[in-house]
Amino acid sequence: MKELMIGNAAVARGLYEAGVEVISSYPGTPSTEITEFSATYDEIYCEWAPNEKVAMEAAFGASLRGVRSACAMKHVGLNVAADPLFTLSYTGVTGGLVVCVADDPGMHSSQNEQDSRHYAIGAKVPMLEPADSAECKAFAKLAFEISEQFDTPCLLRMCTRIAHAQSVVELEERIVPEHKPYEKNPAKFIMAPANAIKRHPFVEERTKKLTEYAETAEVNRLEMGGTEIGIITSGACYQYCKEVFGDTVSILKLGMVNPLPVQKIKDFAGKVQKLYVVEELDGVIESHCRNIGVEVIGKELFTPLGEYSQKSIAAAFGLPAKETITPDTTVPVRPPVMCSGCPHRGLFYTLAKNKITVLGDIGCYTLGSAAPLCALDSTLCMGASISGLHGYNKAGKGETEHKSVCVIGDSTFMHSGMTGLANVAYNGSNSTVIILDNSITGMTGHQQNPTTGYNIKGDPATKINLEDLCHALGINRVRVVDPYNLEETEKAVKEELAADEASVIISRRPCVLLKYVKPKKPVYVDKDKCRKCKRCMKLGCPSIHIDADGKAGIDKTLCVGCGVCEQLCPFDAIQAGE
Amino acid sequence: METKGIVIAGVGGQGSLLASKLLGRVLVNEGYDIKVSEVHGMSQRGGSVITYVRYGDKVYSPVVQSGEADYIISFERIEAARYAHLLKIGGIIITNTQRIDPMPVIIGAAEYPENILDELTAKGVQIEALDALTLAEEAGSSKAVNIVLMGQLAKHFHIDYEKWISAIEQTVKPKFIELNKKAFELGYNFGG
Numbered sequence: 001m002k003e004l005m006i007g008n009a010a011v012a013r014g015l016y017e018a019g020v021e022v023i024s025s026y027p028g029t030p031s032t033e034i035t036e037f038s039a040t041y042d043e044i045y046c047e048w049a050p051n052e053k054v055a056m057e058a059a060f061g062a063s064l065r066g067v068r069s070a071c072a073m074k075h076v077g078l079n080v081a082a083d084p085l086f087t088l089s090y091t092g093v094t095g096g097l098v099v100c101v102a103d104d105p106g107m108h109s110s111q112n113e114q115d116s117r118h119y120a121i122g123a124k125v126p127m128l129e130p131a132d133s134a135e136c137k138a139f140a141k142l143a144f145e146i147s148e149q150f151d152t153p154c155l156l157r158m159c160t161r162i163a164h165a166q167s168v169v170e171l172e173e174r175i176v177p178e179h180k181p182y183e184k185n186p187a188k189f190i191m192a193p194a195n196a197i198k199r200h201p202f203v204e205e206r207t208k209k210l211t212e213y214a215e216t217a218e219v220n221r222l223e224m225g226g227t228e229i230g231i232i233t234s235g236a237c238y239q240y241c242k243e244v245f246g247d248t249v250s251i252l253k254l255g256m257v258n259p260l261p262v263q264k265i266k267d268f269a270g271k272v273q274k275l276y277v278v279e280e281l282d283g284v285i286e287s288h289c290r291n292i293g294v295e296v297i298g299k300e301l302f303t304p305l306g307e308y309s310q311k312s313i314a315a316a317f318g319l320p321a322k323e324t325i326t327p328d329t330t331v332p333v334r335p336p337v338m339c340s341g342c343p344h345r346g347l348f349y350t351l352a353k354n355k356i357t358v359l360g361d362i363g364c365y366t367l368g369s370a371a372p373l374c375a376l377d378s379t380l381c382m383g384a385s386i387s388g389l390h391g392y393n394k395a396g397k398g399e400t401e402h403k404s405v406c407v408i409g410d411s412t413f414m415h416s417g418m419t420g421l422a423n424v425a426y427n428g429s430n431s432t433v434i435i436l437d438n439s440i441t442g443m444t445g446h447q448q449n450p451t452t453g454y455n456i457k458g459d460p461a462t463k464i465n466l467e468d469l470c471h472a473l474g475i476n477r478v479r480v481v482d483p484y485n486l487e488e489t490e491k492a493v494k495e496e497l498a499a500d501e502a503s504v505i506i507s508r509r510p511c512v513l514l515k516y517v518k519p520k521k522p523v524y525v526d527k528d529k530c531r532k533c534k535r536c537m538k539l540g541c542p543s544i545h546i547d548a549d550g551k552a553g554i555d556k557t558l559c560v561g562c563g564v565c566e567q568l569c570p571f572d573a574i575q576a577g578e
Numbered sequence: 579m580e581t582k583g584i585v586i587a588g589v590g591g592q593g594s595l596l597a598s599k600l601l602g603r604v605l606v607n608e609g610y611d612i613k614v615s616e617v618h619g620m621s622q623r624g625g626s627v628i629t630y631v632r633y634g635d636k637v638y639s640p641v642v643q644s645g646e647a648d649y650i651i652s653f654e655r656i657e658a659a660r661y662a663h664l665l666k667i668g669g670i671i672i673t674n675t676q677r678i679d680p681m682p683v684i685i686g687a688a689e690y691p692e693n694i695l696d697e698l699t700a701k702g703v704q705i706e707a708l709d710a711l712t713l714a715e716e717a718g719s720s721k722a723v724n725i726v727l728m729g730q731l732a733k734h735f736h737i738d739y740e741k742w743i744s745a746i747e748q749t750v751k752p753k754f755i756e757l758n759k760k761a762f763e764l765g766y767n768f769g770g
Contacts, residue, residue, distance in 0.1 A: 161615060162640075164616050167612070167614075239638040239640065242638040309643050323645055324663040324664075325698065325701050325703050331656050331660045331694065334625055334660075334681075337681050367623065370681065371687065
């Protein structure tokens with residue numbers, strides 16, 4: 001049966017068909033759907049773990065027990081899971097272990113565009129890279145085979161244009177391999193130095209065997225065409241090259257991007273006149289070619305910046321651009337903004353109004369940095385808000401702690417905020433930490449986390465109490481505010497900033513997009529009272545605009561009646577809807 | 579057959595993903611090879627959202643680039659202009675006339691270019707503009723703008739009306755099928 005599915009859904013299908021039994025992950029665009037689709041199969045135990053390190057370790061535990069397991073994450077998530085990955089390379093696996101990682105060239109939704117292939121190289125583990133949804137499924141299955149055959153975790157790498165593109169996939173049956181019985185094996189699994197030192201030669205030997213495998217594996221495919229130009233490429237770039245050249249060039253399509261074959265590349269080089277490497281981000285394949293003595297043209301022609309397309313590749317080869325018509329007038333940008341009624345808005349308005357320095361974090365609330373609020377000072381990575389504020393206040397020597405805060409979401413706090421807060425308590429900075437608790441992992445499309453009270457299936461789950469947790473981490477001053485109530489919020493912020501010890505403010509109100517949150521009637525503007533002061537515009541709410549008469553107006557199709565603008569108007573011109 | 583490209587452009591939350599699913603289903607049912615590119619995650623936050631649909635005998639790239647789109651379907655007036663460079667010479671823009679101000683316009687940092695579509699028409703771009711919001715509301719919901727526009731697009735294809743209806747039934751949740759059929763009909767019959 002043929003179906004159109006996005007790459008991530010096809011990966012999930014491949015894991016399913018290969019008999020995976022345990023999947024533990026953390027959400028992250030563009031990888032999230034791998035686990036969401038996997039959770040629709042009853043035969044697979046799926047979970048959202050608090051972070052990617054925990055997820056990979058859970059997958060390791062399942063593999064240790066003898067079943068096929070997997071974890072999925074975005075590229076920066078692999079940074080978090082790198083610790084177990086590098087030593088899993090030494091221990092190897094019992095049940096096959098597949099690590100799905102989705103890169104984001106062009107940063108559609110990420111804080112950097114790092115190249116995950118470096119992890120495969122650094123950890124000395126194999127990595128497959130599919131070029132469409134059918135390969136996503138096939139390579140997911142192959143990854144398990146490679147994992148078990150060569151005793152290694154196996155990485156499966158996508159990028160946005162593969163993960164989020166739909167193409168045709170043929171469905172097959174699920175086959176669960178026989179479980180390997182558990183056997184105690186300290187030499188393999190206890191990586192104390194005395195044991196680990198004996199596993200390293202195995203890792204090096206395995207790389208040689210994998211390279212031999214790469215020479216003849218079907219996943220590395222030669223497509224001979226015109227021989228003036230030869231291109232070595234993989235993944236989405238293969239598709240762009242085919243789009244530009246068809247079979248007027250010869251292509252070595254690599255499905256296994258680590259380790260890279262040696263003889264196969266040398267043979268290919270001998271068959272073509274000029275050899276190019278087309279790869280997004282870093283010159284990984286290019287460097288390998290140079291190392292083995294094969295001359296190629298790579299990064300001098302193809303930028304390390306951003307994502308490619310048939311257009312950029314055609315341009316790099318000097319082919320003429322297609323004709324287009326564009327307007328002369330500039331089209332204003334349309335950046336993403338916090339939704340109408342977003343609970344973060346009232347909190348950020350309060351911080352911006354009081355000119356507070358705000359160390360931010362990763363989530364929907366990163367949008368607090370957008371105009372007109374411009375409420376953030378920094379965003380680095382998951383958890384950096386709290387740990388960063390601690391360092392900032394320590395450096396500030398008393399001058400910063402009464403006018404600086406950090407903001408972090410509920411999911412982000414469980415991911416990497418707890419250790420930062422422990423540091424605040426233990427190493428004593430007078431830091432004011434604001435946890436933005438909207439009861440969901442929002443930006444990635446609404447996933448559950450340990451504070452929401454539900455698991456990935458939507459069933460009730462243990463709900464970790466944030467107040468208790470903050471107290472347990474050593475913070476005495478912990479209070480909860482409703483960010484829809486500007487007065488209460490401002491009072492709390494001012495009091496906690498003035499305090500001489502660390503505090504946590506939990507700004508708690510559910511995300512307005514959640515199904516159980518019922519919108520109220522839209523507010524309206526009493527035109528007789530509106531004095532055109534534009535204070536309401538400072539909220540940056542997409543429902544509020546200035547009408548043709550210069551007075552405020554409300555978009556009734558967007559407004560959910562949160563009432564924040566109502567509280568703001570000094571002339572009582574904004575009224576609750578009836 | 580040369581691979582054809584359709585761009586669906588809108589504002590996050592307008593339902594462009596469903597439109598691309600419907601288009602994908604119709605084309606798969608016709609036996610074409612097809613790739614559809616979406617970008618998940620940020621889409622709901624009111625940002626500019628773009629979906630590419632490419633179909634033909636064998637499709638390689640999942641993205642539509644400058645000068646490659648046979649059609650641009652736009653759910654909002656200036657989004658049509660934003661992506662006009664993707665249109666082939668001789669291609670057609672089908673656009674909703676609805677205006678949704680982006681944040682820079684709302685806060686007064688930028689002006690909404692009211693007449694930008696006229697500018698494109700003057701340069702020779704073929705534009706079919708319709709008030710899809712009113713038609714959607716007539717069908718029963720402002721959220722059906724996407725399917726109204728698909729109705730308008732369908733007039734350009736040599737695919738039977740019934741096959742589109744079939745595809746709607748395969749794509750849309752059962753409780754919304756009637757609404758979407760009505761929306762599609764209104765778009766299809768627009769302009770008489």
